Amino acid sequence: MKGQIVPMTKWQQKNTSENQKIEKNDSGHQSIISKPNDFTTDIHVNLNQIKQAIGHNTDVIFRSFLLGSTGIEASIVYVDGLVDKKLIQDQILKSMIYDLAGIFSRETLPTPDHLKDWINNQVIALSEIKEEKSLDSTIISILSGSTALLINNIDIIFLLGTVSFKSRSIEEPITESLVRGPREGFNENLADNRALLRKGLPDPSLTMVEYEVGQRSKKKLLLLYLEGLTNPDLISITKDRIEKFDLDIALESGYIEQFIQDDHLSPFPQVQSTERPDRVIAALTEGRVAILLDGTPFALIVPVTFSMFLQSPEDYYERWIPGSLIRILRYLAAFATVFLPSIYISFISFHQGLIPTKLAISIAATREGVPFPSVIEALLMETAIEVLREAGLRLPRPVGQTVGLVGGLVVGEAAVKAGIVSPIMVIIVAITAISSFAIPQYGAGIALRMLRFGSMLCAAIWGLYGVILFFILLAIHLCKLKSFGVPYVSPAAPYSISGWKDFIVRFPLMTMKNRPQMMHVLDDKRQKDDV
Amino acid sequence: MIKQKDQITTAQAIVYISSHMTAMGILTLPRVVTSATQTPDGWLSVLISGLLLILFSMVLIKLCQRFPEETFYQFSQKIIGKWFGILLSLVLIIYFLLLGAFEVRGMAEVTHLYLLPRTPFMATVVPFICLGVYLIVGGINPIARLFDILLPPTILVFLIVILLSLKTFEINNLRPILGMGVLPVVKGIQPTALSLTGIESMLVVFSFMKEPHKGIKAATIGISIPLFFYIMTTIFTIASLGVAGVQTKTWPVLSLFRQFEYTGIIFERFETFILAIWILQIFTTFVTCYYIAVLGLSQLFQTKIKPFIFGLAPILYLIALSPKNINDVFHFGNLLGYFGLLFILPIPLMLLLIAIWRGKKHVSAS
C-alpha cells in the first residue's frame, strides 16, 4: 500500500511516517502544521475524553484492568459487534494481564517508553497496531472496529486491529452475469475486493492510494492505477477531483460518481460502475483508473467512453466473430431503443408515403378506432412499460414476475381488444423495451430509454426531420462530452486505427497489439510486435 | 492528453474539408452541369473541375503554410496592411455568413418540399440554427468530432442507396462519351466549380491543424471524398433520368431516388435516407460557415466569441428567410459560388505573391 490513512476531521490523503500533516488551505498553498497531542498521561482524563464523545452508546464497551501484578491501570475500548471478541480475549486481555506479570512486577515498574516498546514488540500478537495521538481519529477508529488500548502514564493510545465484520461471501455478480467468464463479483468488503484485484493482477505496478470519504461516514476509498502505464495527467485529475469534494456520507460509489463526473446535466453516465473484478483489471491494463469504495460491490472506472457501455467482457472471452456480431447487435439495439418509436410515429403520422403500401394499409386497419393520435398512444405505452419495469424491479422476485405477466400480457391484450391502443404499437413498444435490456450497462440503458421520450416528442412535432434533428442534438451532446479529459465519443472520433479495432467490431486479439490510443498511456504495447 | 489544445488531426482536417464541401450543390449539380453541357458528359466536367480545385487548393495551402497557427483574419493584416486586411476579412466573414444562411434556406426548402409541406419555415430553421449554436459554443474540437462521427454513416448510406438505384440505371443514357467533342465538357466546368467550393474554409481552419506540413495531403484527400460523391451522383442521375429528364427536375438527385421502389423490404422508398444524410451534411457545412464567421468577428474585435455566437444567430435567420422563392435561392447560391471562387484562387494567389515579394512569414515563437 502506498499511502496510509490517518483519520482526521476532514479526510485527506496523509502520510503517517511524519508527524506532520500536509494540508491544502483555500488558496491551494501547502502549509505544514505540527500535530498536537490530545492525550495526557492520565488514563482517567483520556478515558473521560472518549467517554464524553461516545460513552453514551450502549454498544461501546469500556473494560478496565490492571497490567498483571504491576498495578498499572489500563483500559480497552471497543464497539460490540464490530470486533472479534475472541481475539481481544486471547491476544489482548490475556497477554496484558498474565504475560506482563511475568516480566514486570510492582517493584520493577517500567518507564512509559519501555512499556510502549514491550507492548508493541512482545505483548500484543496482532498484525495491526498503531499509536495515535488525536482524539478524533481514535474515536473514528473505535467506531470502525479497532480496539483502543489506554495505559496509565502513556500519553498515546494504541489502536489495535480487531475488526471483524461479517461480510457476504464472493458471489456471482447479479447485474452483470455472463455466460462465459469468471463467476466472481465484488462484495461489500473493501479488503475482499482489494484482494480480488491483487489476485487477478499481481503486478508490482498496481498502485492503490487510500482516501477516506464522508465527514461522518468515514468510508475508505481506494484509487487504483498501474504506475508507469497510466497517464500521470489522468491520475492527477482523478486525485484532484476526489480531494475536492466534500460530503457527509458516502453510502455507495454512486455518491462518488456524482461528484467526480464531468457534466451534471448530461443524461449519459460518465463513470462506469461494475461488480466484476475482471472488468476492473481489464480497464486498469488499458490505462484507466479504478475507484473502490468500502461498503459497496460497485467499483468505478474512469475515464469512460460511450462505446464502453455497449461492451461486455464476454466480447473478449468469446471468439472474435461471434463477439463482434453480438456487439453490432447491441449497437443496433441501442439505436432502436432511442429511435424506433419516434421513427414509427413519424412514419404513421407524417410520412405515410414512405412505408410500403400493403403495410400502410394494414397499419391503418389496426389503428382504426384508436381514439388517440399515435404520439399520445406511444407516450402512454412507453410510460406504461417503464412503470411496469420499475414495478417488477422493486418487488420481491416472485411478485415481480407476476406484475410483468399481468402488465404485459393481460393489460396489453385487454388494451388492444378495447381498441385503446393498436397492436402494432404494442409490438413497437415491446421491441423497444427488449432492445433497451440488451444494453449491458444498466445506467446506459436508462439514459437511452430517457432519450427515447425526447426523440418521440421531436418526431411528434417535425416528423422525420425531428428525428434527424434529435439525432444531431444527441451527436453534438456526445461530442461535447468528455470524461476525465477523454472525448466521450472516442474511438469513433477522432479517428484512431488502434481504437477502431475494438469499437463496433472486435478484432482478433492478436491484432490488438496496442493499448487504446485515447488513453495516451506511457507504455503503449500490449503485445510484442514480433509475435 | 487531458488538456487538449484547440487542434485537429490531419484526419480531422480531411473530414472537415469534405464535410464542408458536401452541401447544397450535390442535389442540383446534375441539373446545373447538364444544362451547360447538353450532353451526358457532365460527370467529366465535375471530374476536371475537381482536379482543378485540388490544384488551386495548393496555392491556398501554400499561403496558409507561411502562417501556421494564424487564421486568414490575422495573416491578411500582416501581408497587406491592417486596413486592407480588415476589409478583406470582413468580406470573408460576410461570405461565410451568407453561405451559412444559404445552406439553411436550401435545407428548409427541401424539407418543405419533401417532408413537411405545411410546417412554416420558421419551425424548421430555428431549431436548426439553435443546434448550430449549441455545437459552436463548444469550440473547434467538438465540431471536428461531430464531423468525424457523421461522415462514415453518410458514406455508408450514400453507397447503399446509390447502388439500389442501379434498378433504373440505363447505360444508354450515358452514351456516347464525348460524342459532341470536348467543348461541352469545358462549358460544364464553370457551373460545376460553383458547387464544389468549400476549400476556402481552410483559410481559417488550417490554423488549427496539428501538423501543418500535411496541409496539401489533407486538402487533396478532403476534396477527393466529396468529389467522389459528386461524380457518382452525377453519373447515376444522368444514367437514370437522361439528359433531358435531368434538366426538367428541380432536385434531380432526389427525383432519382423517387424513380424506384423495392417491395418486400421494410422500406419501399429510399429518398428519405438520402435526405437524412444530406441534412446531416448541410448541418456540417452550416456549422463550419457559422463558426468561421463568428471566429473571424471575435479575432477582428479581439473579444470573446460567445456574444458573437448568440448575436449572429438571428442575423443568420433573417438572411436565410430573405429570398422570396426557390429561384431566388438558386440565384443566391450561384452568386455565392462566384464569391467562393474568389477566395479559392485569386485572393490567395495575390496574397501569396505579395507575401513572397514582401518576405512576410510567420515567425514562430520557438
Added chain:
Amino acid sequence: MCLHHKLFLICLLFFILTGCWDSHDIEELYMEIGAALDKPKTSTLRRNKEQNQIKLTLQNISPTQLPSESDQGNKKKKYQNLTGVGDSVLEIFREFSLKNDSPPYGQHLKVLVIGEELLKEKNLQILLSLFNRSLEVRDSCILLVAKGEAAKTLKISTDIPAFTLIGIGENESHSANLLPITTNGKATRSMANDENMAIQSVSTKNGKIKFNSAALIKGGVNRLVGYLDEDEVKGLNMLTGDIKGGILKGKDPKTKGLIAYNISSVKSSITPYIEGNHLSFDISIKSVGRLNEDGVHAGNAFSNKFIHRTELAIKEETERLLNQTLTRLQKQQKLDVAGFGEQVRIHYPKQWNHLKRNWDKYFSEASIKLNVSITVEDYMVKGKKEISQ
C-alpha cells in the same frame, strides 16, 4: 452551460406548444391506390363544350372499408371508387374533399390507367403533370392505357382491382407479350425528350382484364396514335431485348409439328450506319432458350440434328414476328419506339442533332437488316417420345 440548456428548452417548449403542422394519423387518410382518367360520356358534355373534359375515377382503400376481425363473414368490398367530372384534376379533387372527410392521399398511388378516348385528344404530358402535382404522385407509379373505358379496369371482380393490375404488369418474366413497365417517371422522361412511347394497354371484358397490346404514343404531341397487337408486342420486346421469359411457337419445317420454345434470354443490338444520306440498321438478335414441348412425334432431342431443326423453326418464327413489328412501326405507324433513334444518337451524335427533328420520317425510310440466331440449350426432362427402331 446552463444558459444554453435553458434556451434550448424554451425553444423546444415553444415548438411543442405550437407544433404538429403536418401530423395526420394514417387511419384518417384516403389512400389512393389506383386511378383512371377518362373522357366523360357525351351526356355530361352537353352543357358546354369547354366544360367537364376529364372524368377521374379514384380507387381508395380507407380503413373503414377494411373488414375488421368481427365481420369477417360478410363480403364487403375492400375498396371504394370515387368518380368525379371536371375541367382539371385539381377541380375534381376539390369536389372530392367536399364529399369526404379527408382529402385524397396520392403517395401510395400505384397505377394510373388512361382511357383511349381521352388519350387520343389530350396531351399525356399535360394530363400527367396536372395529376402528379395535385396528388403528389410518385415517379414509380405504373402507367397503363385502357382500350375502352379506363374506369372499368378499376371495377373488375378481383379483391382489389388496382393490385391486380400491378400484379399482372409485373409478370414480365413469364410472358413475352408484356411490355416492360412504364412508370410515371419514365413516361415523363420520354416526353421531355420528345420520344415516342409504347405503353402496355389493357382491355376489359365481362369484368375481366387482359394485358394484350401496346398503345403507341407519338412524342411531341404525346397522344395515342395506334396499337401494337400481341405478336407485335413480342416483336418489339425482341427488338429492345426486354424479354425475361415467355414462349415462342414455331413449326417444324419437316413435319409441320408444333414446337414451343421457352425463352431464357434475348440479346439484341441495333447498329446504325449512315452513309451519305442513307440510313441503315443492322439488327442482331441472339436468343437462348429451351425446348419446352414439341408436337413432332418422331422428334429426338438427343440428336443435334433435331435441335438444329427446332432452332431453325424458331428462327423463322422470330423473323416473322420481327418483320411484322417492323413493318407496323416503320411503314404503317411511322413511329420509332424500339430505340433506333437512341442508337443513332449514341453512334452518330453530331448527325443526330439534324436527324432528331424529323426522326420518324427518317426512320420510316431507313433500311433494316435482320440477323437472328437461336440457341436451344436444353430440352427439359424428356428428350424424345418413343424409342425409334
